Amino acid sequence: MTLRRVMIALLAAIVIAAPAAGTVSAQAKEMFVPSTVYRTGPYAPSGTPFANGLWDYLTMLNERDGGINGVRLVVEECETQYDTKQGVECYERLKGKNGGAMVFNPLSTGITYQLIPKAAVDKIVVHSMGYGMTAASDGRWFPWVFTFPTTYWSQASSVIRYIGQQEGGLDKLKGKKIVHIYHNSPYGKEANPTLEELSHKYGFELTLLAVDHPGQEQKATWLQVRRINPAWVYMSGWGVMNQVAVKEAAAINFPMDHFIGNWWSASEADVIPAGDGAKGYKGATFHAPGTNFKVHADIVKFVYDRGKNIGPKDKIGEALYNRGVVNAMYMTEAFRTAMAKYGNKPLTTEQVRWGYEHLNLTEARLDQIGLKGFTHPVKVTCEDHEGSGPVLIQQWDGKKWNVVSDWIQPMREVVRPKLEAAAVEEGKKLGYTMRDCSKEN
């Protein structure tokens, strides 16, 4: 009987609570920004800080300025577990909600591949910031997809340039052994063609080692690394794969300062489990780590002090947290660019696309929004949705990440022609035709 009473009470509580909670939205000046996240599953160590960063920056804008130029941002999260099927379900559920989604930031190359064909039909921008399909960076073929500030191909070329700098010149790479350890998925494979091309050009010996999802088992991989004894190891990992790799590298006493992760393989969650063994591990990034920026002070003041946060306060400033912040910042700056042309009111998805395509984020603007020195300026054009941004190399000192290089330019002369050729191929697969950028306004 008691169980029954509890059930009845519960039901009654739900019935009473439901209408009260349902009357929140329905304001006129709003724009809907869905956030596909993964806070559970084997990729949660990577997904959670990013989701927190994105959430906090957008909430901070709502709390501090009342949104963007008076238009509030409605943010809703949807859990994907980094699984493409659940990502598609999220996309279909959220795309028409709250007056229509403005933009999707899938944070998964697999989901991005799903959304690229779909979103163009639904006319929704997909911003795969530094991930996704590199070929889609050619705006003439993929008008609805943006990959700025940079792509896996550019990143790989920047890393090779950095390795060249460390070795005393790109010509010194000849005969050196470089291993690429990658997540055996579209994401991990993305850098391979560029690395192969560069290995021909500079004469280094490239070995590609795949690690299967989810990446908890890497003994065989690192045994091979030990046998090959490479000068440098480059890694494209994600989720638990990263921490396992860092631990394994430490276990075989691989010189950590010759082990470079890509920008998804270099966050706190990846190195802390390896303890002191991770000291010296390097990673690429396109923004600074840490909390020494005005934005972080505002986030603490307007989000955490008001209790609007999801994540814990001590994780602010982690590498992937800042990645979420920079993603949110690109998005809102694109909205602002569109509003400068179309007026300070809720935008249509076509106007948002225009904003993305004409985004010109200058040093001065970064200073204005409290992110001086946080990231590199970006200029997007109709042809170039990548921006070909340079990367930084950061290094783990056992306690925090420190930037140890200047901005390293990608080898655009190598990457861009391959990118354009791939765009033609991928575009044709989908039955697209090339847009004439000289006719765009």
Place this chain on the structure above:
Amino acid sequence: MIYREAGQFKSTYASDQALFPIRQDRVVVGLAVAAAVIAVPLVADEYWLQAVLIPFLIYALAALGLNLLTGYAGQVSLGTGGFMAVGGYAAFKLTSAFPGMNVLVAFLLAGLVTALVGLVFGLPSLRIKGFYLAVATLAAQFFLLWLFNKVAWFTDYASSGTITAPPRTVASIMVTGPAATAPVRYLTALAFVALFALVAKNLVRGRVGRSWMAIRDRDIAAEIIGVRPLRTKLLAFAISSFFCGVAGAEYVFLYLGSAETQAFDINVSFLVLFMVIIGGLGSILGSFLGAAFIVMVPIFLTNVPHLLGLAMPVALQKQIELMVFGGLIIAFLIVEPHGLARLWQIAKEKLRLWPFPY
């Protein structure tokens, strides 16, 4: 009272052997099919079609295939995901090699290719039985996915290893590719699953199905009465793989749009096996009920907090969803170990006696 066949006399062999001998069943099934064909595309929005119904139909087809093998022929298989991958990759290779080919024909040919692969992996079933066979088919799952991941030819040398469904029309209606509308995809999947359900239903009540069941129930006895184990088991593997192959082709072309091997990982094999077990081993209807349960319940649970207006962190929501879903599976299996189809059968029996049960 309503559901009673009293007074329905059979005067011909044909009517006695009809698929649905009871008139009420015929009416209900007819209405259900009509509703699925006419009403659903008119009523359902894109979310329902694309995220709920299309995966349901595709998984139902795969479950149907596995049910023939596991439920009727008694051969446990954990290679469904691998076989679906064969279907998906075969359909992709066929459409890219022959751009003029009707995509529906490509689906069927992909099924044939999968049937051949299934034959090969069915060979161990002649020597190994039960759980050991499940382990042997697990090899198919891992080997096939490894193959598609390793050999770039299967993806037409795409650098990312992803296959994309090309835009194709049938009778000048876009069926696959990004521009194909959700109702068209839905109807295509529905047509396939209806056709194959009919085929399966007729197979299992004919000579072939009876020989499968004979093998399942006691293979030595079946052999003595003249059922050839080699031919029967391999036929079960081939036909089952054919169904799974078509389902895999649909999975890529009608549902996902583009896929990598990850989309067919071991979880897919388990999901389809759970569908068969929860729906009911050795039941055509059970395949549909099981697919509906496994596909729709998690989506329903995801949406419950929204429907109730409860603001809940997504991570918590997901974890609750997993717990409730697991609890439901256990609850159903305790209440009725023979699956949802058996529940329906019991309901039917009760309805016949209603309102005077004895």
